[in-house]
Each structure stands twice: as C-alpha cells, then as structure tokens.
Amino acid sequence: MLIRTIIVVLISLMPIGAFAMHPEAQYGGTEEISNLDVLVTRYSDETCKECHEEIYAEWKESYHSQSVVHSIGGLRNFIVHGVEKGWNAEITKEHLMRCMDCHAPQLQDASKSLIRDVAELIKKTVDAQDEDAKEKLAKLNVNCVICHNTKVSIEKNLKGKPKPGVYYGPKGKSTTWLKKAGFSATRAHGTERSAAVTSALFCGQCHGMYTPPDGDIIGCNTLYGSYQDAYRGNGGTETCQDCHMRAKNRGHRFPGAYEKDIVKDGIGVDAQVIGLNIKPGTWIPTIIARVSLTNKAGHRIPDG
Amino acid sequence: MVLxxxxxxxxxxxxxxxxxxxxxxxxxxxxxxxxxxWQIKEIVDLTLPPRKTVQERFMAELPEGTKSADVDITVTYHPSKKITLDVFKETRTVTF
Structure with a gap:
C-alpha cells in the first residue's frame, strides 16, 4: 500500500510531457514521412527506458541497436553493386526494403525521397567515411517498438495487425514494479500478450532466407532453416529465446556469433593426441590427432 | 570456424x-x-550440423630425430574478417 501511495504521488508530480512524449502519441500514423528525424520520432523508444531502464541498457549493447550501421558494408554493396551496377537501376523503396524490412522496418513509412536520402547516407558512410551520415543512420535500428509492435504479428490474416500504442510481450502484464503497487496496466501504454514473441519463428522472420514481395530470394542468412530442419528435425526443443535470452540471464543483449561466451557454449571439443614411430627400421616420429567437435547449438555453426 | x-x-x-x-x-x-x-540462392554446407558430433583425424610425420613435440589444438571462430574468437586451445606434449 505504501509503495502504491508513493508511486501515485510520484506519477502525479511528473510533468505532463513525460507521458505526452510516449511513442503511442506518435506511433500509428499512416502518412509517408520524408524527414528522417520525424520517422525516428514516430518509432521512438526514448520513453521506454524511463520504466524499462535495465532492459533498455541490455538492448543498447546488442547488435539489434546497431542493425543498420553494423551491416553498413553489406547494405552499401547491395545498393552499389546490386541495384546500380548489377540491375542498372536507381534505388527504389521496394529495393531498399529488401534489406530494411529487417534492418530498419521503420522505413516502411518512408517516402520515396527519404528512401533515396537513406541510400545516399549509406553510401556516404562507407565510401566517404562520413561520420555525420553514420550518426544519422544509427538512429535507425531494431528497437523496442519494432519487436514489441511492428514485427510482432506473424499471423496478420488471423489476428490482425498490431494495434498502435500497444506493446506485445510474452506475458501481457504490466511491469513488475507497477504490478506490486497494485496497477493492472501501465498508464504509459497498452500491454497485450503475444505467443508469437516467444516463438523461434518470430526471430526467423529475419534470421533466415527471406522472400520479398517480388518473389526473389535473399540469402542474407540461413539460420532459421537450419534450426527448423536440422535442430527441431533431430529432436531439439529449445527456442532462440531460450539460449540467446533466458540462458545465463542474457536478456535483451541477444548475444550471438560475436561473443566468445555463447560461441564457446555452443561448441564442445574433445581432443586426443598420440605420438608413435612408424615405418619399422626407419622409425619416423608421427603424430595422430583425433578431435571431436560437437555442435550444441540449435543451428548450424557457423551461420550468419 | 577453423580447427x-x-x-x-x-x-x-x-x-x-x-x-x-x-x-x-x-x-x-x-x-x-x-x-x-541478393546474389546467394543456394549454399554448400560445410558447417557443423546441430546436435551432431563430427570427428576429425589427422596424421603427420615429424622430422627424423624428433624426441618430443608440443601439439597445439585450437578452434577459432571468425564472425567477420577482422574478428577471431578463441573457442578452444590446448597443448599436448608427446614423446618418442
């Protein structure tokens, strides 16, 4: 009761702007946006960290928070070598969304001119080592809004599109500290349960072979296919989230191929070495090494 | 990944x-x-399959007169051209 009273007092003392700035106020617009900062604001996660500070800090360390700038070389190569040289075409929204549907889904709301601007920023970042361009692109990433709203519905025909201003999670409950205080839902945003967000398929939307609307196939990585066919197909039962989030309390950092700890967890090594002399009479010192490598992960190793 | x-x-x-x-x-x-x-449509899979153990066997002759050798077994993981992660490293000493 005491906690609840304190929270009620604190909330009543908060400036109105604290809630007015929440993404639900901006998110959900349908008009195309031509300014990068306006687009970023529509999908802003700035207010998420006010209540979910720890999770936000974890995410900030993740590669999801760098989903454009960390992959900048590949994005640039697609624009320059794929679209411009290979297809002899100018970049279009359809072209760029082949990559950005996963690397920056926010761009689904971008106008044609903003798409061209973003493509130029990508080229400037790589070709001219332009730090200002890189800084602008760093605002595009796979943030809280993208996973907990934009990409959450993998059964749109059955369950409809995500609702603007509602954040979907595995429990659909308010945050622990508010629940303890007796609140059933946060004032900051709506919360709903999503079974999809706990499934491997949710991650597989982007971490697998991708077929864009034009029917072409993009082999960015093949991880989900390996998970489904070789891991689940051989009796594996764990999900991406089990190993990359829940195990060792890895949380929203989603460590993967770039972190030694989780790579080591996925590979078992057993080595035996013997020395012997072969070829009687000549007696050549010889090494025989046997090394067993066990893939303990839920997908092929390595995989992109 | 390299053994x-x-x-x-x-x-x-x-x-x-x-x-x-x-x-x-x-x-x-x-x-x-x-x-x-955008170019890749198929793969040749030379990776470690999940839930499987792969056994490698190597045999090599050492120079005549060798009395002992330290044998390094290393497994390194390369998520990019610039990054190498040391997954496993052991040294075994053998004598002849």
Missing part, C-alpha cells in the same frame, strides 16, 4: 598436422561463389 592442429618439435620446427574449415559457401544460380545476400 587447427600444429606441432612444435623439440628442435624448433613447426609442423602442420591438420586443418579443417567449417563454413557455408553461398552460390548464385550459375553455381558461382557469391558474397552478396
């Missing part, structure tokens, strides 16, 4: 015992190796 077994003899020679690389080769529809995601 490497190398011996260093008591006389200072370095002798490669064996090496194996595990990776995916991305192919275009003409069967050529490609790096661009």
């Amino acid at each position: 490497d077994v190398t011996a260093k003899t008591d006389r200072g020679e370095t002798v490669p015992i064996g090496k194996k690389e595990y990776w995916e080769i991305g192919l275009d529809l003409d069967g050529n190796h490609r790096y661009g995601a």
Whole structure:
C-alpha cells in the first residue's frame, strides 16, 4: 500500500510531457514521412527506458541497436553493386526494403525521397567515411517498438495487425514494479500478450532466407532453416529465446556469433593426441590427432 | 570456424598436422561463389550440423630425430574478417 501511495504521488508530480512524449502519441500514423528525424520520432523508444531502464541498457549493447550501421558494408554493396551496377537501376523503396524490412522496418513509412536520402547516407558512410551520415543512420535500428509492435504479428490474416500504442510481450502484464503497487496496466501504454514473441519463428522472420514481395530470394542468412530442419528435425526443443535470452540471464543483449561466451557454449571439443614411430627400421616420429567437435547449438555453426 | 592442429618439435620446427574449415559457401544460380545476400540462392554446407558430433583425424610425420613435440589444438571462430574468437586451445606434449 505504501509503495502504491508513493508511486501515485510520484506519477502525479511528473510533468505532463513525460507521458505526452510516449511513442503511442506518435506511433500509428499512416502518412509517408520524408524527414528522417520525424520517422525516428514516430518509432521512438526514448520513453521506454524511463520504466524499462535495465532492459533498455541490455538492448543498447546488442547488435539489434546497431542493425543498420553494423551491416553498413553489406547494405552499401547491395545498393552499389546490386541495384546500380548489377540491375542498372536507381534505388527504389521496394529495393531498399529488401534489406530494411529487417534492418530498419521503420522505413516502411518512408517516402520515396527519404528512401533515396537513406541510400545516399549509406553510401556516404562507407565510401566517404562520413561520420555525420553514420550518426544519422544509427538512429535507425531494431528497437523496442519494432519487436514489441511492428514485427510482432506473424499471423496478420488471423489476428490482425498490431494495434498502435500497444506493446506485445510474452506475458501481457504490466511491469513488475507497477504490478506490486497494485496497477493492472501501465498508464504509459497498452500491454497485450503475444505467443508469437516467444516463438523461434518470430526471430526467423529475419534470421533466415527471406522472400520479398517480388518473389526473389535473399540469402542474407540461413539460420532459421537450419534450426527448423536440422535442430527441431533431430529432436531439439529449445527456442532462440531460450539460449540467446533466458540462458545465463542474457536478456535483451541477444548475444550471438560475436561473443566468445555463447560461441564457446555452443561448441564442445574433445581432443586426443598420440605420438608413435612408424615405418619399422626407419622409425619416423608421427603424430595422430583425433578431435571431436560437437555442435550444441540449435543451428548450424557457423551461420550468419 | 577453423580447427587447427600444429606441432612444435623439440628442435624448433613447426609442423602442420591438420586443418579443417567449417563454413557455408553461398552460390548464385550459375553455381558461382557469391558474397552478396541478393546474389546467394543456394549454399554448400560445410558447417557443423546441430546436435551432431563430427570427428576429425589427422596424421603427420615429424622430422627424423624428433624426441618430443608440443601439439597445439585450437578452434577459432571468425564472425567477420577482422574478428577471431578463441573457442578452444590446448597443448599436448608427446614423446618418442
């Protein structure tokens, strides 16, 4: 009761702007946006960290928070070598969304001119080592809004599109500290349960072979296919989230191929070495090494 | 990912015992190796499959007169060209 009273007092003392700035106020617009900062604001996660500070800090360390700038070389190569040289075409929204549907889904709301601007920023970042361009692109990433709203519905025909201003999670409950205080839902945003967000398929939307609307196939990585066919197909039962989030309390950092700890967890090594002399009479010192490598992960190793 | 077994003899020679690389080769529809995601349509899978153990066996002769050798077994993981993660490293000493 005491906690609840304190929270009620604190909330009543908060400036109105604290809630007015929440993404639900901006998110959900349908008009195309031509300014990068306006687009970023529509999908802003700035207010998420006010209540979910720890999770936000974890995410900030993740590669999801760098989903454009960390992959900048590949994005640039697609624009320059794929679209411009290979297809002899100018970049279009359809072209760029082949990559950005996963690397920056926010761009689904971008106008044609903003798409061209973003493509130029990508080229400037790589070709001219332009730090200002890189800084602008760093605002595009796979943030809280993208996973907990934009990409959450993998059964749109059955369950409809995500609702603007509602954040979907595995429990659909308010945050622990508010629940303890007796609140059933946060004032900051709506919360709903999503079974999809706990499934491997949710991650597989982007971490697998991708077929864009034009029917072409993009082999960015093949991880989900390996998970489904070789891991689940051989009796594996764990999900991406089990190993990359829940195990060792890895949380929203989603460590993967770039972190030694989780790579080591996925590979078992057993080595035996013997020395012997072969070829009687000549007696050549010889090494025989046997090394067993066990893939303990839920997908092929390595995989992109 | 690379498995490497190398011996260093008591006389200072370095002798490669064996090496194996595990990776995916991305192919275009003409069967050529490609790096661009938009170009890759199939893969040749030289990786470690999940839930499986792969056993490698290497045999190599050392220079005559070698009395002992330190054999390094290393497994390194390369998520990018610039990054190497040391997954496993052990040294076994053998005598003759």
